[in-house]
Amino acid sequence: MIRIAAVGDVHVDKDVLGRYRPALEQLPDVADALLIAGDLTRHGTVEEAQCMAQEFGGLDVPVVVVLGNHDHQSDQQAEVTDVLREAGLTVLEGDGVVLELNGHLLGVAGAKGFGGGFAGACASKFGEREMKDFVGTTEAIADRLGDALRSLECDALVALTHYAPVPETLVGEPLEIYPFLGSYLLGQAIDSAPTALALHGHAHHGSERGRTPGGVPVRNVAHPVIKQAYNVYQLLSEDAGAGLVRV
Amino acid sequence: MTHQLDEYMEAEIQRLLTEHGAVAEQGITVQCRENLLVLGGEVESAERRDEICRQITANFPDVQVACDIGIVRAAAPTEVEEIS
Ligand SMILES: [Fe+2]
Numbered sequence: 001m002i003r004i005a006a007v008g009d010v011h012v013d014k015d016v017l018g019r020y021r022p023a024l025e026q027l028p029d030v031a032d033a034l035l036i037a038g039d040l041t042r043h044g045t046v047e048e049a050q051c052m053a054q055e056f057g058g059l060d061v062p063v064v065v066v067l068g069n070h071d072h073q074s075d076q077q078a079e080v081t082d083v084l085r086e087a088g089l090t091v092l093e094g095d096g097v098v099l100e101l102n103g104h105l106l107g108v109a110g111a112k113g114f115g116g117g118f119a120g121a122c123a124s125k126f127g128e129r130e131m132k133d134f135v136g137t138t139e140a141i142a143d144r145l146g147d148a149l150r151s152l153e154c155d156a157l158v159a160l161t162h163y164a165p166v167p168e169t170l171v172g173e174p175l176e177i178y179p180f181l182g183s184y185l186l187g188q189a190i191d192s193a194p195t196a197l198a199l200h201g202h203a204h205h206g207s208e209r210g211r212t213p214g215g216v217p218v219r220n221v222a223h224p225v226i227k228q229a230y231n232v233y234q235l236l237s238e239d240a241g242a243g244l245v246r247v
Numbered sequence: 248m249t250h251q252l253d254e255y256m257e258a259e260i261q262r263l264l265t266e267h268g269a270v271a272e273q274g275i276t277v278q279c280r281e282n283l284l285v286l287g288g289e290v291e292s293a294e295r296r297d298e299i300c301r302q303i304t305a306n307f308p309d310v311q312v313a314c315d316i317g318i319v320r321a322a323a324p325t326e327v328e329e330i331s
Pocket residue numbers: 009039068070202204
């Protein structure tokens with residue numbers, strides 16, 4: 001059994017310091033790792049990344065994150081990544097990591113992702129350069145995510161993105177903005193590997209649960225959606241664990 | 248200039264909330280009632296909620312604003328979901 005805690009869109013700045021900490025102190029009792037689905041900061045500054053490192057660093061479990069669009073706002077994503085890595089967080093962008101937890105190997109492949117929309121209402125690589133760049137950006141990210149997922153040797157495989165891979169977990173958002181919230185290309189990448197669970201954020205008004213066309217469970221863990229410090233998901237179940245009520 | 252509660256103003260408010268450095272929120276809903284602007288959604292701190300109301304009031308002084316923005320709870324979970 002592996003238990004993964006997950007949250008996204010924590011948007012940390014000075015004013016958030018200490019808000020998550022009481023719940024995070026309890027995390028090692030109920031989960032083996034923490035995955036964070038992007039929008040770690042408000043504007044992607046180094047100062048905010050330091051706040052993020054302070055709030056989510058120094059836990060007794062591994063912390064794996066991807067960046068979100070907010071973490072790109074100041075064009076300092078490289079510096080933000082450095083600060084988080086120095087604090088011991090694993091930052092994924094089109095690559096993966098395998099963690100040994102509880103005697104099992106958990107593989108996590110992560111990427112920020114990008115928009116473009118979903119079958120029947122998606123952008124195409126056609127026309128203006130800007131449009132081709134937009135779709136091309138998502139394609140390149142999805143390709144790397146798929147490669148990373150397929151390359152990991154593990155007992156349980158998790159995909160971690162900021163943008164959504166399916167439209168079901170966007171329900172609650174205006175339909176008109178779905179193309180800015182995710183892309184079917186991410187879902188396709190997730191379905192190209194034996195993924196056990198796909199986690200994403202970004203859609204603050206979306207819904208919690210969905211599935212890819214290939215049947216992979218998808219969870220939107222954006223903080224305003226889950227309305228608690230983190231959710232806990234159990235993979236490779238063989239027995240009922242202690243600590244939390246099973247649902 | 249008197250601001251009308253119309254679609255242009257709603258668009259202007261949404262962009263202000265996202266692009267203004269002191270706010271940077273994409274998840275705030277704006278509903279126009281007859282003479283009242285209702286702000287909704289959830290943010291990470293009381294300071295952020297108050298700043299949003301301050302910005303809207305400062306930029307649209309003749310509009311009456313109701314701020315229904317909440318602060319997202321950050322308690323530890325009591326349940327685990329089994330994925331299969
Ligand atoms: Fe967000």
